[in-house]
Amino acid sequence: MPSVCFYFQVHQPWRLRESSSFQLARDHWYFDDEKNRAVMRKVADKCYLPMTKLLHQIIDATDGRFKCAFSITGTALDQMYLYAPEVIEEFKSIVKTGCVEILGETYYHSLAALYDPGEFAEQVRMHSRRMKHEFGVTPTVFRNTELIFSDEIAALVTALGFKGVLAEGWDPLLGWRSPNFVYRPVGQDIALLLKNYRLSDDIAFRFSNRGWNEYPLTAEKFASWVHKVSGNGDVVNLFMDYETFGEHQWADSGIFEFMKALPEQILSHKDWNFQTPSQVIARYEKRDEVSFPVPYSWADTERDISAWRGNRMQDSSLEQIYTLSAFAHEKGGEALETWRKLLTSDHFYYMCTKWFSDGDVHAYFSPYDSPYDAFVAYMNCIRDFQGK
Amino acid sequence: MLGWEFPPHISGGLGTACEGLSQALARAGAQVMFVVPKLLGGERSDSVTVVDADGNDASRVDGEFFEAFGVGGWMRDGDVSPVISDAARRSVPRGYRQVISVPAALKPYINPQDFLAQLARGKLKVGTLGSSTSVEKIPFFEDDSNGQPTHYGLDLFAEVQRYAVKISELFAAERFDVIHCHDWMTFPAAAALSRATGRPWIAHVHSLEHDRSGAGANEEIQRIERWGLHCADAIIAVSHFTADLIQSEYGVTSDKIFIVHNGVYVRSAHSSSAPIRSHRNRVILFLGRVTFQKGPDYFVEAAGKVAAILPDVTFVMAGTGDMLERCRSRVAELKLTDRFRFPGFVRGQDVEDVFSSADLYVMPSVSEPFGISALEAISHDIPVLISKQSGVSEVLRHALKVDFWDVERMADLMINALEFPELRADMIKMAQAEVKRLRWDSSAERCFDVYRLVT
Numbered sequence: 001m002p003s004v005c006f007y008f009q010v011h012q013p014w015r016l017r018e019s020s021s022f023q024l025a026r027d028h029w030y031f032d033d034e035k036n037r038a039v040m041r042k043v044a045d046k047c048y049l050p051m052t053k054l055l056h057q058i059i060d061a062t063d064g065r066f067k068c069a070f071s072i073t074g075t076a077l078d079q080m081y082l083y084a085p086e087v088i089e090e091f092k093s094i095v096k097t098g099c100v101e102i103l104g105e106t107y108y109h110s111l112a113a114l115y116d117p118g119e120f121a122e123q124v125r126m127h128s129r130r131m132k133h134e135f136g137v138t139p140t141v142f143r144n145t146e147l148i149f150s151d152e153i154a155a156l157v158t159a160l161g162f163k164g165v166l167a168e169g170w171d172p173l174l175g176w177r178s179p180n181f182v183y184r185p186v187g188q189d190i191a192l193l194l195k196n197y198r199l200s201d202d203i204a205f206r207f208s209n210r211g212w213n214e215y216p217l218t219a220e221k222f223a224s225w226v227h228k229v230s231g232n233g234d235v236v237n238l239f240m241d242y243e244t245f246g247e248h249q250w251a252d253s254g255i256f257e258f259m260k261a262l263p264e265q266i267l268s269h270k271d272w273n274f275q276t277p278s279q280v281i282a283r284y285e286k287r288d289e290v291s292f293p294v295p296y297s298w299a300d301t302e303r304d305i306s307a308w309r310g311n312r313m314q315d316s317s318l319e320q321i322y323t324l325s326a327f328a329h330e331k332g333g334e335a336l337e338t339w340r341k342l343l344t345s346d347h348f349y350y351m352c353t354k355w356f357s358d359g360d361v362h363a364y365f366s367p368y369d370s371p372y373d374a375f376v377a378y379m380n381c382i383r384d385f386q387g388k
Numbered sequence: 389m390l391g392w393e394f395p396p397h398i399s400g401g402l403g404t405a406c407e408g409l410s411q412a413l414a415r416a417g418a419q420v421m422f423v424v425p426k427l428l429g430g431e432r433s434d435s436v437t438v439v440d441a442d443g444n445d446a447s448r449v450d451g452e453f454f455e456a457f458g459v460g461g462w463m464r465d466g467d468v469s470p471v472i473s474d475a476a477r478r479s480v481p482r483g484y485r486q487v488i489s490v491p492a493a494l495k496p497y498i499n500p501q502d503f504l505a506q507l508a509r510g511k512l513k514v515g516t517l518g519s520s521t522s523v524e525k526i527p528f529f530e531d532d533s534n535g536q537p538t539h540y541g542l543d544l545f546a547e548v549q550r551y552a553v554k555i556s557e558l559f560a561a562e563r564f565d566v567i568h569c570h571d572w573m574t575f576p577a578a579a580a581l582s583r584a585t586g587r588p589w590i591a592h593v594h595s596l597e598h599d600r601s602g603a604g605a606n607e608e609i610q611r612i613e614r615w616g617l618h619c620a621d622a623i624i625a626v627s628h629f630t631a632d633l634i635q636s637e638y639g640v641t642s643d644k645i646f647i648v649h650n651g652v653y654v655r656s657a658h659s660s661s662a663p664i665r666s667h668r669n670r671v672i673l674f675l676g677r678v679t680f681q682k683g684p685d686y687f688v689e690a691a692g693k694v695a696a697i698l699p700d701v702t703f704v705m706a707g708t709g710d711m712l713e714r715c716r717s718r719v720a721e722l723k724l725t726d727r728f729r730f731p732g733f734v735r736g737q738d739v740e741d742v743f744s745s746a747d748l749y750v751m752p753s754v755s756e757p758f759g760i761s762a763l764e765a766i767s768h769d770i771p772v773l774i775s776k777q778s779g780v781s782e783v784l785r786h787a788l789k790v791d792f793w794d795v796e797r798m799a800d801l802m803i804n805a806l807e808f809p810e811l812r813a814d815m816i817k818m819a820q821a822e823v824k825r826l827r828w829d830s831s832a833e834r835c836f837d838v839y840r841l842v843t
Contacts, residue, residue, distance in 0.1 A: 023796070316810040370787075372811060376800070
């Protein structure tokens with residue numbers, strides 16, 4: 001009885017104002033409230049609200065046979081409180097169905113796992129407490145920022161008591177092994193769920209691509225691809241950004257109709273069902289060990305971490321902000337929270353120059369005109385913060 | 389092609405662009421007859437030379453080559469008959485250009501006041517109209533608003549007029565497919581030659597009077613620009629910025645305007661990874677004409693803000709122009725005299741030196757049709773901060789950009805660029821790769837497309 005396991009990532013960063021150092025010296029305010037509000041409102045209206053309602057309907061219509069998981073960052077939740085509180089009500093309501101699992105991650109969607117294990121543990125615990133408070137559930141399965149995962153991170157996650165972790169099912173690491181089974185990170189006794197990136201990306205990236213030879217993608221066609229796994233796997237892990245629905249793939253692409261029709265198509269094969277990550281872990285045996293000797297992520301064609309740590313601006317700003325840990329902890333309170341908002345991985349992603357080189361502008365997803373503007377905005381904040 | 393002199397006899401981007409473009413056209417197989425006004429100095433001047441792909445005078449380098457192609461001839465002041473054999477014209481090989489100098493007291497960017505001033509000081513010498521063609525037959529000058537031919541005295545417009553007469557006489561019997569001219573001073577000459585030969589003419593716009601002078605624009609120059617742009621068979625603009633200005637200032641319809649961005653020669657001997665200069669004695673460079681168009685006053689104001697934060701920065705303002713004195717006195721007023729250097733107009737090796745001492749190149753132009761110097765700075769390993777009001781910002785993404793009027797932001801970017809070598813290193817590394825793709829050969833290809841449309 002193989003399963004489909006959907007997991008959706010919900011995240012919004014606290015975007016920075018493009019203030020000059022002169023401006024910051026006058027007002028010391030780092031965050032672009034107007035832009036953050038506008039983005040949250042837009043994404044709430046285009047994605048979070050309609051998609052969550054749709055999934056809720058699907059759960060009702062299938063008598064709870066459709067199941068999925070969410071990972072919601074603390075920074076997203078905090079901004080929903082300010083700008084779109086009705087989204088939180090929708091999430092609470094869908095979690096109550098019992099068909100939705102909430103995953104654990106760092107509160108601030110940070111790269112702390114790579115820089116500061118203590119801060120990492122603290123942010124994961126903060127996130128777990130917040131999920132318990134908000135949704136009444138404590139996460140037992142973990143996913144790290146941008147699915148960044150390595151053997152080292154596996155040890156950190158195990159130590160925090162999680163029973164499973166999500167990672168990219170990247171062929172060069174898996175070798176002959178299929179992502180459609182449950183594994184174990186090398187040396188750890190927790191479960192490892194690997195993203196089936198081909199099928200995931202068919203929905204997340206290729207769905208509305210008219211140049212794709214499978215365009216248009218119907219629920220029937222997609223379900224037939226999933227069903228082909230029968231006999232060759234236990235689980236098809238479909239991991240993607242929640243913003244895929246209505247934001248990356250616009251409503252007029254038919255993405256909502258596709259998702260509405262998909263569960264029925266998957267369930268039309270009597271062997272297949274939907275399970276959440278912890279149900280998958282309970283249900284299927286771990287087949288083998290997989291090693292991630294260096295950090296991998298779900299980003300770009302390289303699946304490495306060069307989108308956040310690929311140039312000197314990124315290396316330098318990351319090093320400088322983590323160096324301020326003791327200072328921030330000493331100050332505590334709002335200063336500590338501000339420091340943590342500056343740890344969010346998106347700030348470093350905006351400084352990435354690698355895809356800014358090939359004229360491929362649409363791939364560059366950033367509130368800034370250039371990676372250099374992103375760096376300047378960030379460093380101005382850091383220097384002001386240091387001076388506090 | 390009615391163009392302007394090559395480096396090192398340049399006073400800005402116009403000569404550099406003419407050199408780059410005509411060279412690439414020749415390389416792509418065009419037979420380029422490159423005509424330039426040559427300032428009269430009383431000496432005999434070569435009328436025709438043949439230059440190789442690197443711009444070297446092939447006739448001097450290789451006497452035999454020179455002889456073999458039968459190119460030669462001399463021209464005196466006011467003489468209107470260069471000696472060029474038909475055989476020579478046809479036999480210039482691929483990759484080479486003929487450069488034909490026509491005596492005229494014209495140089496890029498000169499304005500009517502400076503023209504008169506330089507004439508009075510004997511720095512310019514005008515020739516005479518020693519010909520059968522009368523002004524009445526030259527387009528634009530043939531009638532003024534009263535239907536009478538326009539006659540100028542000894543001023544810039546008279547010289548532009550004289551140049552038009554000479555060009556149409558010299559080349560009326562030549563065979564060519566298209567006339568390609570550069571900026572307003574050559575518009576009447578191109579139009580006259582077009583009338584004489586029936587060949588189409590293309591107005592290549594590197595800058596407009598609006599760019600050069602802003603609110604102080606000369607109306608007569610604008611009249612020539614407006615007329616020329618309306619009557620040209622096609623217009624090549626060096627940027628979308630300039631194309632938009634051509635439409636908004638002169639009401640020319642967009643369907644005959646084509647964008648051809650400039651290219652740049654990547655210097656062969658630069659290191660692939662940028663050297664990070666020492667933190668001490670850091671230098672921010674302004675290099676260009678010190679005129680309204682280039683925004684030198686915004687540079688000075690931003691420098692004042694930077695100097696208040698960073699005590700160890702030197703500002704270099706290289707170039708001359710009508711705003712130099714104003715900038716100097718503002719620098720004194722801000723008590724920055726010991727922080728500023730004004731080396732004047734730099735050329736040749738001095739350009740190399742001034743670039744090699746800089747940590748950041750700033751181009752704060754108020755209205756910059758292109759801004760080729762930003763690309764040159766990058767080819768010297770210098771990261772750049774450019775105004776958003778520039779054509780080059782359309783093709784250059786690996787640069788810091790600012791609105792010219794946003795002095796505080798400009799100062800902030802200068803500070804960040806100086807304080808963070810990692811910012812400079814990432815930017816220059818990516819910019820150098822980007823600049824390699826801005827090739828004159830692609831600019832020439834676009835020109836061929838325009839030629840095919842009009843012929």
